[in-house]
Each structure stands twice: as structure tokens, then as C-alpha cells.
Amino acid sequence: MNALRNAVLRIVAFCLVLLACLLLVGNYLMPHSNRYLEGYTAGGILGEDFDTIDVLVLGDSNAAQGIAPMDWYQQYGFTGYTYGAAWFSVFNVYYRLKDIYSEQSPEVVVLCTDIVYSKRGTETYFGSAVNNISGELLPLLRYHDNWKELTAGNLFQPHDYNWRDPNKGFMPLTGVAAYGGGSYMYDQGRQAIPLLTEWYLDRIVRLCADHGSQLLLITVPAATSWNHSRHNGIQAYADARGLTYIDYNLDPEGTFGLDWSTDTPDTGSHLNVLGARKLTAALGEYLTARYDLPDHRGDPAYAHWEEDAATWADTMAKAIPNAEQAAEAAQGAG
Amino acid sequence: MSYTSFGYLFLFLPLVWLLWAVLPRRARPAVLLAASLFFYWMSAGRYILWILAAAGVTWLVGLILGRVDDLLTTARAELSPPGRKAMKKQAGAVKRLAVGGGAAILLGVFLWLKYWPFAARSIAAVLDRLPGALSLAVPSYVLPLGLSFVTLMAVGYLVDVYRGTCRPAQHYWQVLSFLCFWPHVVEGPFDRWNAVSGPLLDPPRPAYTNLTFGVQRIVWGLAKKMVIADRANMYVKAVFDDYTQYSGMAVVVGTLLYTLQLYAEFSGCMDIVLGSAQCFGIPLAENFRQPFFSRTVGEFWRRWHMTLGAWLREYLFQPLILSAPWKTLGKFCRSHFGAAMGRSLPVWAALGVTWVAIGWWHGAGWLYLVYGLYYFFWQLLGEIFEPVWTGRFPRITALRQRWWYRLFQRLRTFALVLGGMLIFRANGTRAVIAMVKSLAVPYTGSLLIQLDARDMVVLAVGAAALLAVDLLHERGVPIRQRLAAAPLPLRWAVYIAGVLAILIFGAYGDNYDPAGFIYAQF
Numbered sequence: 001m002n003a004l005r006n007a008v009l010r011i012v013a014f015c016l017v018l019l020a021c022l023l024l025v026g027n028y029l030m031p032h033s034n035r036y037l038e039g040y041t042a043g044g045i046l047g048e049d050f051d052t053i054d055v056l057v058l059g060d061s062n063a064a065q066g067i068a069p070m071d072w073y074q075q076y077g078f079t080g081y082t083y084g085a086a087w088f089s090v091f092n093v094y095y096r097l098k099d100i101y102s103e104q105s106p107e108v109v110v111l112c113t114d115i116v117y118s119k120r121g122t123e124t125y126f127g128s129a130v131n132n133i134s135g136e137l138l139p140l141l142r143y144h145d146n147w148k149e150l151t152a153g154n155l156f157q158p159h160d161y162n163w164r165d166p167n168k169g170f171m172p173l174t175g176v177a178a179y180g181g182g183s184y185m186y187d188q189g190r191q192a193i194p195l196l197t198e199w200y201l202d203r204i205v206r207l208c209a210d211h212g213s214q215l216l217l218i219t220v221p222a223a224t225s226w227n228h229s230r231h232n233g234i235q236a237y238a239d240a241r242g243l244t245y246i247d248y249n250l251d252p253e254g255t256f257g258l259d260w261s262t263d264t265p266d267t268g269s270h271l272n273v274l275g276a277r278k279l280t281a282a283l284g285e286y287l288t289a290r291y292d293l294p295d296h297r298g299d300p301a302y303a304h305w306e307e308d309a310a311t312w313a314d315t316m317a318k319a320i321p322n323a324e325q326a327a328e329a330a331q332g333a334g
Numbered sequence: 335m336s337y338t339s340f341g342y343l344f345l346f347l348p349l350v351w352l353l354w355a356v357l358p359r360r361a362r363p364a365v366l367l368a369a370s371l372f373f374y375w376m377s378a379g380r381y382i383l384w385i386l387a388a389a390g391v392t393w394l395v396g397l398i399l400g401r402v403d404d405l406l407t408t409a410r411a412e413l414s415p416p417g418r419k420a421m422k423k424q425a426g427a428v429k430r431l432a433v434g435g436g437a438a439i440l441l442g443v444f445l446w447l448k449y450w451p452f453a454a455r456s457i458a459a460v461l462d463r464l465p466g467a468l469s470l471a472v473p474s475y476v477l478p479l480g481l482s483f484v485t486l487m488a489v490g491y492l493v494d495v496y497r498g499t500c501r502p503a504q505h506y507w508q509v510l511s512f513l514c515f516w517p518h519v520v521e522g523p524f525d526r527w528n529a530v531s532g533p534l535l536d537p538p539r540p541a542y543t544n545l546t547f548g549v550q551r552i553v554w555g556l557a558k559k560m561v562i563a564d565r566a567n568m569y570v571k572a573v574f575d576d577y578t579q580y581s582g583m584a585v586v587v588g589t590l591l592y593t594l595q596l597y598a599e600f601s602g603c604m605d606i607v608l609g610s611a612q613c614f615g616i617p618l619a620e621n622f623r624q625p626f627f628s629r630t631v632g633e634f635w636r637r638w639h640m641t642l643g644a645w646l647r648e649y650l651f652q653p654l655i656l657s658a659p660w661k662t663l664g665k666f667c668r669s670h671f672g673a674a675m676g677r678s679l680p681v682w683a684a685l686g687v688t689w690v691a692i693g694w695w696h697g698a699g700w701l702y703l704v705y706g707l708y709y710f711f712w713q714l715l716g717e718i719f720e721p722v723w724t725g726r727f728p729r730i731t732a733l734r735q736r737w738w739y740r741l742f743q744r745l746r747t748f749a750l751v752l753g754g755m756l757i758f759r760a761n762g763t764r765a766v767i768a769m770v771k772s773l774a775v776p777y778t779g780s781l782l783i784q785l786d787a788r789d790m791v792v793l794a795v796g797a798a799a800l801l802a803v804d805l806l807h808e809r810g811v812p813i814r815q816r817l818a819a820a821p822l823p824l825r826w827a828v829y830i831a832g833v834l835a836i837l838i839f840g841a842y843g844d845n846y847d848p849a850g851f852i853y854a855q856f
Binding site for chain 2: 003007014017018021022025029039087126127130131134140141142144145147148
């Protein structure tokens with residue numbers, strides 16, 4: 001019995017020491033700047049002043065390329081940030097939202113639902129969930145490859161997470177490659193939400209409620225990865241939890257006016273800057289009509305948003321003509 | 335369920351072990367069987383029906399063979415000598431029929447699924463060139479997981495029972511447990527019933543040493559697979575899949591890295607499966623014994639994928655040599671070519687058949703025939719020239735004891751193996767010819783293909799670590815036992831460094847494209 005007890009104690013002690021080492025090394029290998037915490041610029045939210053974001057958009061690449069919060073600031077004065085990166089999952093979003101809540105208290109959380117069914121082609125939903133959750137719990141798994149970035153100069157350099165993104169998480173794409181596949185919102189079935197995903201969705205719902213945020217579900221238009229069966233799955237989930245759900249693939253207001261011949265850079269997978277501005281405008285209109293969002297323009301506490309707005313205007317001044325030119329060329333070629 | 339997946343390593347294996355350890359001894363075989371079936375079902379879904387059926391055929395035929403032996407033993411005492419002889423003859427015929435029938439069913443399914451599409455494709459290609467409207471549809475089958483491994487283990491079991499070297503299993507679940515045991519169902523090793531059935535069906539008590547040594551071996555296997563093999567795969571994939579873009583040194587480095595990849599991956603997988611089985615006190619057969627220390631091609635294949643070589647030696651080569659047609663061939667050769675050739679030619683012929691089998695076991699295609707014949711050619715050349723060398727240069731026997739000559743032999747064998755690896759990985763026979771030709775064309779681009787300089791350093795360090803461990807094993811150093819005897823802080827530091835090395839330097843995540851286990855497709 002003593003031998004068994006000793007063996008168990010040894011194993012447990014070893015596992016604890018190992019876990020401590022994994023956490024320490026994982027922390028050390030995290031990027032030196034929040035600019036590189038995620039794909040795209042999602043990590044920039046950590047550089048924002050505390051409690052300055054009114055609307056937080058969460059999602060994957062569809063969100064990051066589809067929603068431009070600086071347009072909202074310019075037009076309505078409320079602040080937003082799009083926290084999205086390629087292949088983000090519900091699991092990733094849950095843990096990041098927990099982190100974000102330690103610095104921000106958004107009034108509205110907009111959850112883009114593409115992430116609910118998102119997984120890489122070769123993975124199972126369960127395998128994808130396990131990989132994502134383990135990556136969140138052990139940062140070493142996510143950032144292990146950062147050993148390549150270590151140099152003699154930055155070996156002992158402390159982390160600096162004060163970088164701010166003037167695009168507020170939005171990733172403007174200016175290319176145009178039309179989607180010509182026709183209607184994709186016709187399937188009347190209902191794709192079930194995978195069990196673990198649903199559990200984590202519920203955790204997100206609870207997290208938002210606990211922090212006083214109102215949760216809005218939306219789907220960013222994506223002709224090649226979305227369909228009506230998925231829409232029905234999300235609608236059923238939203239109905240069961242009393243959540244509002246807007247699927248922009250259905251163009252609910254009839255005014256959104258997305259043009260798949262000009263508004264996508266990759267034949268319907270994502271939106272380019274032309275499509276993103278249409279979607280952002282439609283969502284902005286809905287948000288201002290539905291929620292009591294403040295106008296921070298002119299508020300000295302938000303002075304750097306004015307600076308970022310100027311940078312944003314410059315960025316768009318270049319991006320929009322480029323995209324329009326690409327759209328003309330694509331239509332001409334078509 | 336991949337052996338390197340989180341689900342296998344952190345859910346399946348620990349949960350099965352806990353269940354196995356806490357349940358009473360009588361229930362443990364059932365835990366292993368249930369776990370094996372669950373593993374198979376998770377990995378291959380409805381193809382579980384095939385393994386259930388294969389186990390059924392194997393069990394039934396084994397039972398018949400055992401019953402015939404029992405009848406013979408019982409009747410022997412009561413019969414007169416001529417009666418005994420007649421009965422033995424009859425029993426022999428029944429046993430031959432039973433084992434032949436069982437093997438035909440098992441091998442028939444195996445050959446049909448694995449080789450008929452290739453044969454049909456080849457026949458269709460010939461028919462296309464002939465005048466007339468003859469044509470043949472080429473089928474395409476999905477192979478059940480572990481088709482080759484399970485089939486050959488089942489046939490080996492039947493032959494062993496037929497020969498009387500093992501007693502048949504009395505219950506269906508026992509054969510099923512043996513055949514579908516999850517550590518050897520995907521990539522082998524080819525285990526023998528006699529070696530595995532004892533601890534599998536009557537498991538030993540859970541032991542701390544078995545558990546820790548098993549886990550250590552799994553970690554070492556993971557390091558080989560994730561740090562070395564999956565990293566090298568990116569370079570190899572680029573060079574071999576897009577071979578027209580590369581030449582000279584790029585092809586040499588690609589072939590070297592493929593050799594490293596295959597060794598790290600296959601032996602790493604064996605470490606994971608042998609370590610998994612060791613946690614349960616079940617010793618599976620070793621499949622590698624420092625192959626790159628081999629001095630001849632023949633020795634290389636006795637150290638590389640050892641259980642395949644042993645299976646083919648036991649159940650193909652030796653029966654062939656002892657078969658009536660081969661004896662006739664021997665007589666014919668002796669009368670026409672003299673005593674020496676009369677002895678050698680039938681052996682070489684059997685060797686040729688075995689090499690063709692080795693080649694085609696690896697895949698149904700002409701490339702794999704070339705692969706087998708490549709090694710046959712070098713082995714035959716060695717066999718033919720050995721007496722010539724030793725006759726003309728008597729000093730060579732003494733020279734072979736010198737370290738530098740042994741090193742030369744190892745390097746020579748390594749170079750020949752590299753040629754085999756190039757054939758094995760190339761995308762078809764035309765690609766082999768093109769890649770061999772391209773060796774003469776200097777490569778002017780960067781040799782950092784898909785990998786950066788730091789990745790190459792990791793590969794170099796990984797290869798050095800592999801070599802060092804193999805060297806210690808070759809010298810008979812029991813590494814794990816030595817480590818277990820070291821002071822606890824040192825021991826833990828080594829284990830933790832090992833785990834950290836895998837997690838930090840492993841080629842997984844967004845920046846890599848890890849390959850599946852290569853031998854899992856056989």
C-alpha cells in the first residue's frame with residue numbers, strides 16, 4: 001500500500017512540476033508585442049485604454065475582414081473593436097472574451113456565428129475542440145514556434161502590450177474575385193451545433209450576462225461557407241436562449257445591397273473593403289437604433305480615437321479607390 | 335484516432351489504463367478488448383465488421399486445426415501402427431485443407447482489396463492498347479485500417495497452429511483481442527500469438543516500472559515523430575511532389591531528409607505503440623534494431639521493420655525453399671550447373687520472390703516492384719561477389735575487423751539505402767528516373783526549401799540525438815534503466831526537458847502541415 005501511495009504521489013508531484021514548467025515557458029514564449037498575439041491585428045485591443053470599447057465584435061476571418069468599427073466611430077461616435085482571426089473557434093473566443101473583460105466592459109458583444117461550424121478540413125469537431133481548448137489552457141501550445149523569434153537582443157526583453165491598431169481589428173482587403181455560384185441560402189434542413197461547441201456558446205452567453213453586455217448574434221455574408229441549414233441551426237439556438245440573431249446572408253432589411261460580383265476578394269469566402277463597408281453600415285444602423293450607445297467624439301478621454309480616425313481616413317482614401325478599380329476590372333473581365 | 339492525437343494520449347490511453355488497473359484481474363482482458371474495439375471503431379468506423387469477420391475465420395480454422403490434433407492424439411493410443419499412419423495422413427490432409435482454406439479467405443480479401451485495383455488498372459492499360467472493344471472497369475476500394483497487419487498476423491497464427499508450435503485459442507474473443515489489439519493494429523509490429531497472448535489474455539498486475547518506462551518510450555516516440563519527422567516532411571514533400579523544380583543537392587538533401595523522416599516516424603510510431611503496450615505489461619515485438627549501423631543491405635533489412643522480414647522468412651521464404659517445386663528446381667540446377675549453383679540458385683529464386691513480396695507489400699504499383707527488386711539486386715550482387723572477393727583478396731577477412739572498414743561498409747550500405755528511399759518516396763517510376771537524372775544537374779537555388787535555417791538546426795540536432803541513442807543501444811547500454819537509477823532531480827529534469835523539447839520544437843500548429851503515419855496506409 002505504501003509503495004502504491006508513493007508511486008501515486010511521485011506521479012502527481014511530477015505532473016505538477018511539469019505543468020508549472022509548461023506554464024512558465026508558455027508565458028515566456030508569448031509574443032513580445034500584442035501586435036503579434038493573433039493573426040491579423042486582433043491583439044491590438046490590449047493596447048486600448050481600459051473600458052473604452054462600446055461594441056466588441058468577435059469572430060473569425062469573416063469578421064476581421066467584414067466589419068470596420070472605425071466607420072462607426074466616424075459616423076456615430078461609438079467605439080468598437082473587431083477581435084477576429086483566421087480559424088478562430090467558439091473555444092478561442094470564449095477564453096479571449098474572458099481576458100478582454102479584464103480590461104474592457106463593452107455594452108454590446110456581437111458574436112459572428114461563422115465560428116460555430118468552423119473547423120479545418122481534416123479535423124473532426126471533437127479534435128478541433130480539443131486542440132483549441134488545450135491551446136487556450138496551455139499558451140505554450142499556441143506560441144511554441146515563437147522560439148524562432150528569440151534573439152540575443154530580445155531574450156530578456158519584457159512584453160510590451162501597448163500597441164494600438166488604428167483599424168480596430170479590421171483587415172481591409174482590396175482585391176476583387178466575384179462569386180458566381182448563385183443562391184446558397186436554400187437548404188431547409190438544420191445543421192446541429194456540435195455538443196462541445198454548444199456548451200461553450202452557452203458559456204459565452206453566461207459570460208456576457210455576468211458582465212452586463214448584451215449579446216447579438218450575426219452572420220457575416222460568406223457564400224462558400226454558409227448555408228440555410230447552418231442559419232437554421234443558429235436561429236434555433238438563438239430562439240432557445242432568447243437572443244437576437246441577424247443573418248446578413250439573407251439581407252434582412254433589404255437595404256444592405258451586397259454585390260457578390262464586386263464585394264468579395266476570394267469568390268465568396270470573405271468580404272473585401274467594399275462589402276465590409278456595406279455590412280458595417282447596416283450593422284451600425286441596427287446598433288444605434290437598438291442600443292443606447294454613447295457618442296465619444298470630442299471627448300478628451302478619447303483623443304487617440306481622433307488620431308486613429310485620421311489614420312483610418314487615409315487608409316480608406318487609398319483602399320476604396322483601389323478596390324473600386326479592381327471591381328471595375330473584374331466586371332470588365334466578366 | 336491517431337497515436338499522436340490529444341485524444342489518444344491524454345484521454346484514451348490514461349482512461350483505459352486506469353480502468354484496466356482498478357478493475358479485478360479477471361475483467362482486465364475485457365477492458366483491453368473493449369478499448370481495442372473502441373479504438374478501431376473510432377479510427378475506421380464500419381470497417382470494424384471486417385476485423386470481426388477476419389477474427390471469426392481465424393478462430394474457427396484454428397479451432398478445427400486444434401480439434402484435429404486432439405482427435406489424432408486420442409486415437410493414436412487405440413490404433414495399430416498402420417491405422418495410425420493412415421489417420422495421420424488423413425488428419426494432415428484435413429489440416430492442410432483447413433489452413434489452406436482459412437489462409438485463402440484471409441489473403442483473398444487482402445489481395446482483392448489491396449491488389450485487384452492495381453491489377454485491373456494494369457490489365458485495362460494493356461487492353462486499351464489492343465485493337466477491339468475490350469475494356470475493364472478499374473475498381474477503387476477503401477482499405478480497412480490495418481488490413482495488411484491483421485491479415486498477416488492471422489495467417490501467421492493459423493500456420494503456427496497448423497505446425498503445432500502454438501495451441502489454438504478456445505474462444506472467439508481471445509483471437510479478436512489478439513488481432514485488434516490497438517497498439518499493433520495500425521502499423522504493426524507483426525506480433526506472434528505465443529509472445530502476446532499470455533499477458534493479453536491473463537494480464538499481469540499494474541506495475542510502476544512498466545507504466546513509467548512505457549510513458550518514457552511514448553515520449554521518445556513523440557519526439558521523433560513531431561520534432562523530426564513532421565518537420566522533415568515539409569522539405570521532403572516540396573522536393574518529391576514538385577521534383578521537376580529541383581535537382582542536384584536539393585534532391586540529395588530531400589532524400590536524406592526523407593530517410594530521416596521515415597526512420598524517425600516509423601520507429602517513433604513503434605516507440606509509441608510499444609510504450610503503450612508496455613504500460614499494460616504487454617511486450618510487443620521490436621521492429622527496429624539500429625538499422626543504420628548495418629554493414630550490408632541484407633543486414634539492414636534484418637534490423638529495419640524486423641517483424642515483416644521475420645514474417646516473410648518464416649511463412650514465405652522457408653516454406654518456399656522446402657517446397658516440392660523448389661526441390662525439383664534444386665535438382666535441375668545441380669544437374670545442369672553443378673553443386674554450388676545447384677545450392678545457390680533455388681535460394682536466390684526464393685529470395686527474389688521474397689523481395690518482390692516485400693516490395694509489393696509496401697504498395698500495389700510497379701514502383702514498389704522496382705523498390706523490392708532494387709534491394710534484391712544489391713543483395714544478390716553481394717552473394718555472388720562475396721566468394722569472388724574473399725578468393726581474390728584473402729586479406730579482406732582481416733580488413734573487415736578494422737573500424738575504418740566497418741565504417742566504410744556502413745556508409746556504403748547507407749548510400750544504397752538512400753537509393754531505395756528515393757524509389758520508395760518518388761511519385762512513380764518516371765519520377766525516379768527524372769530525379770536520378772537530375773542529380774547530375776547542379777542546383778542553384780536556396781537549399782532552405784519550406785524550412786528556415788532554425789528548422790534545419792533542429793533537424794540536425796534531432797538526427798544527432800537519434801544517432802547517439804542508437805549508438806548507446808548498439809553498445810548495449812540500457813538507457814531507461816540507467817536513467818531510472820539516477821537521482822530524482824536529474825531524472826525529472828531530463829523528462830521535463832524531453833516534454834518541453836517536443837512541445838516547443840514539435841512541428842505542429844498553424845505553421846506546419848504534419849503528415850499522417852506513412853506505414854498506416856499499408
